[in-house]
Amino acid sequence: MDEAMIERAVEKALKKNLGEFFIDRERHYRHHAFLDEFITWTNECKRTATQTIAKLAVTALIALVIMGFILWGSTHLRGG
Numbered sequence: 318m319d320e321a322m323i324e325r326a327v328e329k330a331l332k333k334n335l336g337e338f339f340i341d342r343e344r345h346y347r348h349h350a351f352l353d354e355f356i357t358w359t360n361e362c363k364r365t366a367t368q369t370i371a372k373l374a375v376t377a378l379i380a381l382v383i384m385g386f387i388l389w390g391s392t393h394l395r396g397g
Contacts, residue, residue, distance in 0.1 A: 318326075332339045
């Protein structure tokens with residue numbers, strides 16, 4: 318028996334004895350690769366969403382300050 322035949326025999330025995338609990342190594346590796354990509358993607362989405370919310374908050378604050386100056390200037394500088 319050569320090494321490849323022994324590997325196939327052991328794999329067959331494991332599949333038979335473990336049944337539904339047997340995990341194919343290649344499939345398991347692909348699942349982990351997918352999960353790694355998914356985690357990376359969600360982290361990028363989270364970062365992008367956080368940056369967008371922060372930029373909107375700063376823009377809104379600047380707009381409120383400008384509107385406040387305009388309102389203050391129109392009431393205090395006109396008749397003064």
